[in-house]
Each structure stands twice: as structure tokens, then as C-alpha cells.
Amino acid sequence: xxxxxxxxxxxxxxxxxxxxxxxxxxxxxxxxxxxxxxxxxxxxxxxxxxxxxxxxxxxxxxxxxxxxxxxxxxxxxxxxxxxxxxxxxxxxxxxxxxxxxxxxxxxxxxxxxxxxxxxxxxxxxxxxxxxxxxxxxxxxxxxxxxxxxxxxxxxxxxxxxxxxxxxxxxxxxxxxxxxxxxxxxxxxxxxxxxxxxxxxxxxxxxxxxxxxxxxxxxxxxxxxxxxxxxxxxxxxxxxxxxxxxxxxxxxxxxxxxxxxxxxxxxxxxxxxxxxxxxxxxxxxxxxxxxxxxxxxxxxxxxxxxxxxxxxxxxxxxxxxxxxxxxxxxxxxxxxxxxxxxxxxxxxxxxxxxxxxxxxxxxxxxxxxxxxxxxxxxxxxxxxxxxxxxxxxxxxxxxxxxxxxxxxxxxxxxxxxxxxxxxxxxxxxxxxxxxxx
Numbered sequence: 001x002x003x004x005x006x007x008x009x010x011x012x013x014x015x016x017x018x019x020x021x022x023x024x025x026x027x028x029x030x031x032x033x034x035x036x037x038x039x040x041x042x043x044x045x046x047x048x049x050x051x052x053x054x055x056x057x058x059x060x061x062x063x064x065x066x067x068x069x070x071x072x073x074x075x076x077x078x079x080x081x082x083x084x085x086x087x088x089x090x091x092x093x094x095x096x097x098x099x100x101x102x103x104x105x106x107x108x109x110x111x112x113x114x115x116x117x118x119x120x121x122x123x124x125x126x127x128x129x130x131x132x133x134x135x136x137x138x139x140x141x142x143x144x145x146x147x148x149x150x151x152x153x154x155x156x157x158x159x160x161x162x163x164x165x166x167x168x169x170x171x172x173x174x175x176x177x178x179x180x181x182x183x184x185x186x187x188x189x190x191x192x193x194x195x196x197x198x199x200x201x202x203x204x205x206x207x208x209x210x211x212x213x214x215x216x217x218x219x220x221x222x223x224x225x226x227x228x229x230x231x232x233x234x235x236x237x238x239x240x241x242x243x244x245x246x247x248x249x250x251x252x253x254x255x256x257x258x259x260x261x262x263x264x265x266x267x268x269x270x271x272x273x274x275x276x277x278x279x280x281x282x283x284x285x286x287x288x289x290x291x292x293x294x295x296x297x298x299x300x301x302x303x304x305x306x307x308x309x310x311x312x313x314x315x316x317x318x319x320x321x322x323x324x325x326x327x328x329x330x331x332x333x334x335x336x337x338x339x340x341x342x343x344x345x346x347x348x349x350x351x352x353x354x355x356x357x358x359x360x361x362x363x364x365x366x367x368x369x370x371x372x373x374x375x376x377x378x379x380x381x382x383x384x385x386x387x388x389x390x391x392x393x394x395x396x397x398x399x400x401x402x403x404x405x406x407x408x409x410x411x412x413x414x415x416x417x418x419x420x421x422x423x424x425x426x427x428x429x430x431x432x433x434x435x436x
Contacts, residue, residue, distance in 0.1 A: 006432035010264040015419030023412045030409040037402025045112050050381050054121040055392040058370040059399040066362045067407045073245020074099025075174045082202035090431035091265040094421050095252050097178040098414040104171030105410045109403050125154050125226035170212045173205045182418045190424040224369045227303045232292040239288050243281035244358040247351035250274050254348040265421050265432040268342040275341025286328040310368050319364050327357040
């Protein structure tokens with residue numbers, strides 16, 4: 001439980017608000033880096049040499065989807081908290097909501113994917129569709145039967161429809177739930193009515209979350225090789241998103257505590273629970289990862305095994321092996337320690353480590369495909385087909401820093417807009433005094 005029994009006298013009448021001076025410099029720096037990086041990125045994606053355009057398109061998708069998982073993970077924890085009606089999460093619910101509120105803003109960084117000039121490097125199936133003459137169905141049946149069988153899903157019109165639906169639907173959901181929550185701070189009769197509304201409106205919208213992360217993963221990642229497929233892909237991406245968005249939440253709560261906030265409402269018990277959730281999803285990620293690998297290995301279907309074959313050549317196998325130990329074995333052993341999970345500083349260190357492994361995970365998802373696809377599209381420009389391209393790594397860093405800075409700006413902005421926790425929620429005292 002908290003350091004002492006928390007009563008209503010310990011909860012400020014107007015809640016706790018983040019001092020703008022504590023984040024103004026970081027926000028300005030983040031906005032400046034994001035702006036400058038975006039200008040350079042626009043040149044690289046649309047106006048630079050064709051070689052750089054192709055290389056950087058993959059860098060952009062890698063960075064975009066990494067931060068996509070963190071933001072949509074915040075949406076997930078908001079929905080899950082409301083649906084489960086858990087009391088412990090009330091103290092940190094506003095962090096869930098603020099992280100999720102970044103999701104709609106990622107549309108800005110996803111805009112390049114809408115342009116054929118970027119799509120032609122990422123999605124070979126779109127090139128085939130655009131080159132088709134006459135009846136596209138007949139053309140695909142004659143020239144590419146495999147793609148013809150997938151036409152119901154892999155067609156350009158519905159790809160655009162899904163793209164806008166991801167941000168529109170999930171954005172409306174998280175903004176509505178956040179508005180419902182923050183409205184409680186000034187509601188003269190807060191009561192439980194808003195809690196019931198949040199719970200009822202989160203139940204069905206969990207389906208929107210599941211569809212968003214699954215089909216965005218199909219469209220932006222799996223779609224880079226239209227012949228490859230995995231029935232566990234959506235669950236794999238979800239496991240990583242849930243784990244690492246919780247890592248961001250832990251880091252945020254630990255930082256706020258270090259700045260003197262959340263003193264009476266977030267204690268060792270809350271960090272213990274969040275640490276246990278990190279442990280649970282570390283195990284779940286490993287389970288899904290092994291299951292996906294085992295089923296693909298056992299079936300030995302060419303269209304499936306190529307994913308792992310590519311990532312076990314040109315040194316990428318070192319990264320794959322590192323995932324086994326770095327993403328599962330090490331955090332599993334460390335997070336078993338109850339004392340560590342109860343300590344904000346040590347748990348924050350593990351959260352940073354987990355995020356580093358998440359970067360490696362998504363780097364291995366996207367980047368090895370770059371040389372293969374670009375070599376297929378235009379070997380005269382991009383060279384021979386190979387999973388590794390010398391020098392392209394610098395573009396990966398630029399894209400990651402650019403989108404990461406934008407992500408940080410919108411997140412800090414959200415943290416400063418409202419009270420740091422729902423101080424008028426009827427369950428705030430129960431949450432503050434939680435024991436597990």
C-alpha cells in the first residue's frame with residue numbers, strides 16, 4: 001500500500017497539474033527536432049535520389065510502427081481498465097489516456113504512406129495492381145494467381161479505406177473516453193455515472209482496437225511481401241504493444257514521482273502491479289513468438305518460412321538470437337523479483353531495457369525486407385538482392401529520432417492539459433490505498 005493511509009484530505013481539491021516549466025524546454029526541443037527531421041525526411045522520401053527514397057521508405061515504416069504500437073497500447077490499457085472496472089488503475093488511468101491520446105496525431109507521420117511514390121518501394125503488390133491492363137481480376141489470374149486469391153483484401157481502394165479507418169475510429173474512441181474522464185474533474189456531480197458510461201463504451205470498442213493493430217500490421221508490415229503470411233501476426237504485434245506501452249507508463253509514473261507528483265496516489269503497490277503486467281506480457285510475447293516460429297517450421301510452407309530464412313542470413317540471425325535471450329530470458333528472470341517491481345527506479349530501468357528490445361524486434365520485422373524488395377523492384381538502382389544495405393542505417397536513425405521527437409511532443413502536451421490523475425473519481429482513495 002502507499003506510505004501511509006490516504007484520506008480525502010490528502011487529495012488536492014483541484015488535483016495535481018504538471019508545471020509547464022518542467023516540460024516546456026523538452027517540448028520545444030522535441031517539436032524543433034520533429035520539424036527539422038520532417039523537412040529532411042520529406043526531401044529523402046520524395047525529392048532525393050531514387051536510391052535514398054527506397055531506403056528511407058523502410059526506415060520510415062520501421063519508426064512509424066514502433067511508435068504506433070506504444071500509442072495504441074495506451075488505448076488498450078485505457079479500454080482494459082474501463083472494461084475490467086479495476087480499482088488499482090484509477091491512480092494511473094490518466095497516464096493510460098494521455099499515452100493513448102497520442103495515437104490520432106501519428107496520422108501526421110503516416111501521411112507519406114498514402115503517396116504512390118512511397119508505396120512503390122514498400123508494397124510490390126500495389127505496383128502489380130497499377131501495372132495491370134484491362135480487367136484486373138483477369139490480369140492477376142493470368143499473371144499472378146497468388147495475388148489474385150488475395151484480391152478481396154489486397155486491393156488499393158480498400159487499403160486506403162482501412163488506412164483512414166484506423167486513425168478515425170480508434171482516434172474517436174480514445175478521445176471520447178479521455179474527454180469523459182477529464183470531464184469528471186470539473187463535474188459538480190462526478191458520481192459513478194461516467195464510470196458506467198466508460199465501461200459500456202469500452203466493451204464493444206475493444207474490437208476496434210483489435211482490428212486496428214491487426215490489420216495495420218497486415219497492411220504496413222506483412223504487406224511488404226504479399227506472398228508471406230502468418231495467422232499469429234496480429235497477436236504477436238499486440239503482445240509487443242501491450243508490454244512496451246506499459247513500459248512507457250511505468251517510466252512516466254516514475255518520472256512524475258521523481259518530480260514530486262502522484263505522491264499520495266501512486267506507491268510501491270502500483271509499480272508492483274505494473275511490473276507484474278510487464279512480466280505477464282513478456283511471457284505472453286515469448287509464447288506467441290515461439291508458437292509462430294514452431295508452426296511455421298512444422299508446416300514448412302515456402303510462403304511462410306521465407307520470413308525466417310531472410311532473417312537468418314547476412315548476420316540478421318544474431319539479432320534473432322538476441323531477441324530470444326534479450327527480449328525474454330533476461331527480463332523474465334529479473335522481473336520475477338518482487339522487490340525490483342516495487343521500486344520505481346529499478347522498474348524504470350527494466351522498462352527502458354524492454355523498450356530497447358522492442359526497437360530490435362521491430363527493426364528485424366521491417367529492415368531485412370528492404371534489400372529483398374528493392375532488389376526485386378529495380379536491381380539496377382538498388383543493387384543485388386540482399387537483406388542488408390550498407391549505409392542505410394543512418395536513415396533508420398533519422399526516421400526514429402524524427403517520429404520519436406513528434407511522439408514525445410504530443411505526449412508531453414497531453415500530460416500538461418489536465419490533472420495528472422482523476423482526483424474526483426469515487427475510487428481514487430481505494431486505488432491510492434491498494435494492497436496486492
